[in-house]
């Protein structure tokens with residue numbers, strides 16, 4: 357049996373600030389609504405970045421939100437971000453004697469930063485180098501109008517990178533790379549880390565780490581040139597240093613500039629990624645492995661959990677926020693457990709099975725993060741779905 361596995365993660369950790377019952381037809385919101393596509397104003401169903409939004413309306417974000425909400429506070433605050441959410445899930449799904457999950461990141465010295473600090477402390481993730489800087493805490497403001505679109509409801513989003521601007525590759529010191537697995541999650545929302553990803557991945561590999569990258573929609577690249585594929589690090593060389601890449605379909609297509617998942621896999625493969633998983637909401641996932649990291653090689657499809665799909669038809673409380681992040685966390689947890697057993701190269705199908713039930717389970721509750729009453733709680737709830745899933749795929 358291998359020694360305790362150290363997983364170190366850097367990337368996007370933010371607060372989701374939900375404002376419910378915002379009337380998208382109200383007078384107060386009109387100056388902030390988009391008039392032309394891409395002008396920086398708010399559009400139902402779409403996300404804008406703080407900088408473009410402020411430029412458009414000429415009002416600082418806090419004041420704009422005050423005007424829109426009538427001065428009230430958010431109704432709900434949640435931990436979000438593909439790095440934090442996936443690491444929390446990975447830590448919850450592994451035994452503390454087997455694994456330590458560490459997070460490195462930046463927040464702001466404001467109420468939201470204080471919330472993140474205390475909320476993260478309620479999870480098994482170890483805050484290794486999490487500091488608060490003078491900028492605002494990274495956030496996504498979610499404005500929700502449940503009666504919009506004839507009562508179907510719709511949301512509008514404003515994302516602030518804020519203090520994530522203060523996290524730079526130099527902050528990730530030897531301690532970070534002294535790990536078994538390093539995970540870069542949603543770094544498109546941590547610009548300096550994202551821009552230095554090739555060197556960071558290369559360094560991780562030369563330190564003998566396993567490297568995992570899970571992506572997020574890259575609003576900045578999309579905004580700067582929607583016709584160009586999204587860059588990842590200094591160059592495409594990043595891919596050859598990635599042992600496992602996890603992206604949803606939309607992200608995979610935008611990273612590669614391709615128009616279907618198979619072509620995207622071919623692109624990643626040509627760029628020498630070791631393995632890749634492409635998720636697609638309730639549709640099958642697509643995996644490819646070159647056989648250098650995982651035991652098996654080749655292209656495979658796997659269905660999502662039928663049992664979860666069925667149960668979701670009856671459940672009303674949850675939402676799909678954080679499915680992808682929990683999927684990644686489940687895959688990482690399985691990697692840890694397989695490495696800990698030390699029985700040779702990990703099995704991709706086993707890792708994906710845990711990812712699939714973890715991503716699916718996240719549909720049962722609001723937000724991406726589940727706060728456990730006691731260690732092992734979430735694992736004991738997900739395990740029956742894993743067992744059903746094994747039966748489902750064995751025929």
Ligand SMILES: Nc1ncnc2c1ncn2[C@@H]1O[C@H](COP(=O)(O)OP(=O)(O)OP(=O)(O)O)[C@@H](O)[C@H]1O
Pocket residue numbers: 603604605635636637638641660661664665668676677678679680681682683711712713714715716719
């Ligand atoms: N409706 C669903 N029913 C069952 N499983 C689901 C459903 N939606 C998502 N999942 C599970 O979660 C995984 C990841 O979902 P998805 O591809 O939507 O990720 P994502 O787009 O990254 O989501 P997000 O960014 O909101 O976290 C899927 O592969 C699947 O296993």
Ligand SMILES: [Mg+2]
Pocket residue numbers: 438571572604680681
């Ligand atoms: Mg995602």
